[in-house]
Amino acid sequence: MVSTSTQIAGFAFDNCLMNAAGVACMTKEELEEVKDSAAGTFVTKTATLEFRQGNPEPRYQDVPLGSINSMGLPNNGLDYYLDYLLELQESEPNRTFFLSLVGMSPEETHAILQKVQASDFKGITELNLSCPNVPGKPQIAYDFETTEKILSEVFAYFTKPLGIKLPPYFDIVHFDQAAAIFNKYPLKFVNCVNSIGNGLYIEDESVVIRPKNGFGGIGGQYIKPTALANVHAFYQRLKPEIQIIGTGGVLTGRDAFEHILCGASMVQVGTTLYKEGVVAFERITTELKTIMEEKGYESLEDFRGKLKYIEE
Ligand code: RRO
Secondary structure, three states: OOOOOEEEOOEEEOOOEEEOOOOOOOOHHHHHHHHOOOOOEOEOOOEOOOOEOOOOOOOEEEEOOEEEEOOOOOEOOHHHHHHHHHHHHHHOOOOOOEEEEOOOOHHHHHHHHHHHHHOOOOOEEEEEOOOOOOOOOOOHHHOHHHHHHHHHHHOOOOOOOEEEEEOOOOOHHHHHHHHHHHOOOOOOEEEEOOOEEEEEOEEOOEEOOOHHHHEEEEEEHHHHHHHHHHHHHHHHHOOOOOEEEEEOOOOOHHHHHHHHHOOOOEEEEOHHHHHHOOHHHHHHHHHHHHHHHHHOOOOHHHOOOOOOOOOO
C-alpha cells in the first residue's frame, strides 16, 4: 500500500500534489475544479485587498519548455477568496485549503493579514513575497531588510498558520542569509520557488507577451534545477518546524519525487497544470506511486530529504 499523503502545519492532506498559486485559482469555478480533482488541496490566486485588473494582455504564453507570464497580480480581491474559504469550512470541514495574499505596500499587507486574523478562517495562509511582475515593485524577498521588517511586524499580531512564497535564490550566501532570517520566526513553511523573474522569450523577431516589453516570470522545465536547489538549500538550513513546499518544473511523477527527495512536504504544479488541466494531478500521482513501489517506499517519510551525495 503506497500513500502520497502528507501534512503541512499539522493539517493532513490525502495527496501531496496541489496547484501553484496563479494557476487554476482565480475564480471559485477554477478552485472547485482543483478541489474536486486528485489534488490534495488548493491555493488561491494571490489576493490583494481590492480587485485588480492586472497587466494588459497578452500576458501569459506557453512555450515549448515551460511558460512566461507577466500577469501583474490580477485577482478578485481578498473578500472574494476569504468568503469562499469560509463557506468551504462549513461544507468541507475535514479539508484544509490555502489562501495566498500580499499587499501592494507593507501597510496593505498588514491590513490584509489583520483581516484574515480577525476572521474565522481556519486554513493556511501563504504570504507571497516574490511576485516579479508589478512594474515598479521589486520582488520583496530579494530585499532581506524589508523581508525581516515585514515578518517581525506580522508575527506581532498574526497567530494563524503562515508560510511564505519565495523567489529563487542563486547564491549560497543568500541561502544562508535568508534562512537565518526565516529561522527567527514561527513560520510553518517556505514555498520554493516562484517563477524565475524577468526572463525574455522571443519568437521570430518579437517578444511574446505585452507587459514590460516582453520580460516575464519563467516556469516549467527551465526552472526545475533551480527549484530543487532552493528546496534542498532551505531543507538543509531551516529549523525542522519550518516545512518546505516544492514548486517548479513538475511535469512528471519523477519531478515530484525529486522535490520530495530534496525535502519537500508538499509539491505544487503550475505550468503543467495550465497546459494539461486538472487531469495532470491524477497522472503525476500515479507516476509518483509507481516510482515509490519500484523502490519499496510506502510513504513520503521513507525518502523525504534523503538526497544522496557523492562521498569523498
Ligand atoms: O500575477 C503575477 O504576475 C504573478 C505573481 Br503575483 C507571482 O507571484 N508569480 C508570477 O509568476 N506571476
